[in-house]
Amino acid sequence: MSxxxxxxxxxxxxxxxxxxxxTAALAGGGVxxxxxxGRTSARGTVWQIDPQKCVRCGNCATSxxxxxxxxxxxxxxSMCGYCQxxxxxxxxxxxxxxxxxxxxxxxxxxxxxxxxxxxxxxYTIDERLCIGCAKCVEGCNQFGxxxxxxxxxxxxCLNCNECAIAKVCAGDAFRxxxxxxxxxxxxxxx
Amino acid sequence: xxxxxxxxxYWEYVDSLVLATALGTALWLIYTRRxxxxxxxxxxxxxxxxxxxxKGCICSIGSVQNLAMALFxxxxxxxxxxxxxxxxxxxxxxxxxRAFCSGVCPHGALQDLILVKPLKVPTWLEQGLSVLPFIYLxxxxxFAATGTTFIICQYDPFVPIFRMSGRTFxxxxxxxxxxxxxxxxxxxxxxxxPFGAILKLAGTVSARRVRVTPDLCTQCRLCEASCPFGAMxxxxxxxxxxxxxxxxxxxxxxxLMVTPLLIFAGAWGGLKFSPTAAMLHPSVNLAxxxxxxxxxxAPTGALSPADLELQRARQNPRExxxxxxxxxxxxxxxxxxxxxxIGLVIGAKWISLRLRRxxxxxxxxxxxxxxxxxCFDYCPNELVRRGVISPVKEPATTTL
Numbered sequence: 236m237s238x239x240x241x242x243x244x245x246x247x248x249x250x251x252x253x254x255x256x257x258t259a260a261l262a263g264g265g266v267x268x269x270x271x272x273g274r275t276s277a278r279g280t281v282w283q284i285d286p287q288k289c290v291r292c293g294n295c296a297t298s299x300x301x302x303x304x305x306x307x308x309x310x311x312x313s314m315c316g317y318c319q320x321x322x323x324x325x326x327x328x329x330x331x332x333x334x335x336x337x338x339x340x341x342x343x344x345x346x347x348x349x350x351x352x353x354x355x356x357x358y359t360i361d362e363r364l365c366i367g368c369a370k371c372v373e374g375c376n377q378f379g380x381x382x383x384x385x386x387x388x389x390x391x392c393l394n395c396n397e398c399a400i401a402k403v404c405a406g407d408a409f410r411x412x413x414x415x416x417x418x419x420x421x422x423x424x425x
Numbered sequence: 426x427x428x429x430x431x432x433x434x435y436w437e438y439v440d441s442l443v444l445a446t447a448l449g450t451a452l453w454l455i456y457t458r459r460x461x462x463x464x465x466x467x468x469x470x471x472x473x474x475x476x477x478x479x480k481g482c483i484c485s486i487g488s489v490q491n492l493a494m495a496l497f498x499x500x501x502x503x504x505x506x507x508x509x510x511x512x513x514x515x516x517x518x519x520x521x522x523r524a525f526c527s528g529v530c531p532h533g534a535l536q537d538l539i540l541v542k543p544l545k546v547p548t549w550l551e552q553g554l555s556v557l558p559f560i561y562l563x564x565x566x567x568f569a570a571t572g573t574t575f576i577i578c579q580y581d582p583f584v585p586i587f588r589m590s591g592r593t594f595x596x597x598x599x600x601x602x603x604x605x606x607x608x609x610x611x612x613x614x615x616x617x618x619p620f621g622a623i624l625k626l627a628g629t630v631s632a633r634r635v636r637v638t639p640d641l642c643t644q645c646r647l648c649e650a651s652c653p654f655g656a657m658x659x660x661x662x663x664x665x666x667x668x669x670x671x672x673x674x675x676x677x678x679x680x681l682m683v684t685p686l687l688i689f690a691g692a693w694g695g696l697k698f699s700p701t702a703a704m705l706h707p708s709v710n711l712a713x714x715x716x717x718x719x720x721x722x723a724p725t726g727a728l729s730p731a732d733l734e735l736q737r738a739r740q741n742p743r744e745x746x747x748x749x750x751x752x753x754x755x756x757x758x759x760x761x762x763x764x765x766x767i768g769l770v771i772g773a774k775w776i777s778l779r780l781r782r783x784x785x786x787x788x789x790x791x792x793x794x795x796x797x798x799x800c801f802d803y804c805p806n807e808l809v810r811r812g813v814i815s816p817v818k819e820p821a822t823t824t825l
Contacts (some may be wrong), residue, residue, distance in 0.1 A: 256630040257519055264519075268512055271495055271503055279504040281431045290737065292730035302590050309426045393480055394433030396487045396507075397575035405730040406737060407707070411501065414434040420426070 323375030476531035543653030562619035610653035663783030684772030695764020712749030
């Protein structure tokens with residue numbers, strides 16, 4: 236009589252199969268990890284907007300997963316013309332060149348206009364109010380120097396796996412940048 | 426202009442460390458303390474930290490996609506935290522079962538904590554729905570590997586709840602799953618979660634397993650209906666009645682023979698599905714829009730985001746079409762494999778339903794058990810261990 240059907244037999248076989256599968260999974264996982272770690276940048280990446288590709292479509296204001304977008308307008312003062320008639324600040328056909336809401340591009344009055352000397356004015360962004368709608372950016376790009384532009388503010392950005400704005404970005408301007416250079420700034424050299 | 430440093434970079438390491446600590450704590454609570462109460466506390470912590478504080482956006486469930494994208498896209502490197510959030514729970518599951526699901530995953534914790542009155546899901550429905558996570562996993566990998574979109578993140582039902590905001594569809598599906606979750610134990614974990622599918626496979630071959638009883642199963646059947654997640658298995662001889670043997674063999678043979686056919690059918694169907702799936706990719710979509718609008722005058726006045734996108738394509742028509750063709754080619758390969766994967770998953774499920782296993786004790790299924798520790802409370806041996814009840818004395822056999 237064969238003793239193949241002894242009670243220990245099948246249990247041992249199952250145990251062996253399980254151990255084999257586990258070892259295989261560990262080996263596979265190890266190879267996978269090796270591949271990934273070899274390619275991962277030491278310090279990871281974050282999302283950022285390339286201001287050269289941005290087409291000012293307005294999706295940044297509405298598509299971020301945060302209630303108030305992590306994208307804000309920033310100002311490169313070195314590029315700014317300090318215009319009295321700033322097309323980023325004023326509506327295309329303002330009634331008057333003053334800070335009245337009906338004359339302004341910004342829907343939340345996030346741009347502060349301060350007098351420097353005749354005929355120059357300085358424009359600063361109040362980031363608490365800015366919603367990243369890019370209306371001022373469009374205005375500044377049409378007639379000005381393009382010193383106003385959008386950037387993801389990393390004190391607010393959650394660095395989502397998949398950036399909800401990047402998905403709908405009309406200019407394909409979103410990309411992942413190295414963590415140690417998290418901003419793509421505009422500037423001119425003097 | 427200020428340039429505040431990325432918060433995200435610093436959090437990567439904090440999150441990975443918290444994850445490792447939480448996993449260690451879960452293992453200790455499951456195997457050493459055998460404490461349901463401890464796991465509830467851990468669940469609440471995970472829910473608050475990974476869920477509401479970190480807003481659910483470093484999560485193992487989505488990390489699969491980062492890895493898939495990093496493998497197939499040369500321009501993308503997976504962040505350290507994504508690798509840690511994928512590898513640590515899987516490694517733990519290979520050795521000790523799904524400790525991650527028990528009280529570390531905020532999604533699991535949320536569903537576990539709101540469970541009020543678990544109803545038993547009919548076996549046919551449970552078995553049928555249990556292939557969904559594997560298919561969802563395949564779809565997630567397909568769309569991430571082609572660089573299209575992270576669908577697992579996009580359609581995550583609980584992240585809008587952690588963030589208290591989100592798209593209408595996501596919020597509605599989250600609320601619906603929460604309501605369902607009050608009566609069906611962990612519906613997302615069991616019937617959708619793609620990471621759960623991976624952990625299920627890893628748990629099936631795990632070295633250590635969750636046992637209902639601390640020492641000996643007396644087969645008292647008190648734990649039989651204790652599992653709200655349908656993971657409890659009853660003892661089986663592993664041997665059918667002699668009369669059923671030929672028909673069971675026939676059915677198993679049928680399943681084994683049909684599975685390759687399913688795989689081929691799936692691959693064929695997948696290839697047919699490729700152009701439709703590729704439309705989800707922005708490049709392909711843009712190329713289609715571009716071709717559809719060729720010859721039409723450029724819109725004037727205030728431009729919508731779609732108009733601006735079209736304008737970009739018109740400036741660079743050749744680049745647009747080449748990029749689209751490249752993606753389409755990737756999709757042909759990807760959807761074929763995805764279709765074959767669906768066939769394989771269904772076939773494997775079918776085969777597994779036709780197999781018989783030997784089991785002497787009441788025990789949770791290695792793959793399905795999420796180590797919630799509920800069944801421990803039902804075991805009289807466990808209660809003796811804790812000193813809640815005293816061991817039954819052997820009836821005195823003194824001579825008269």
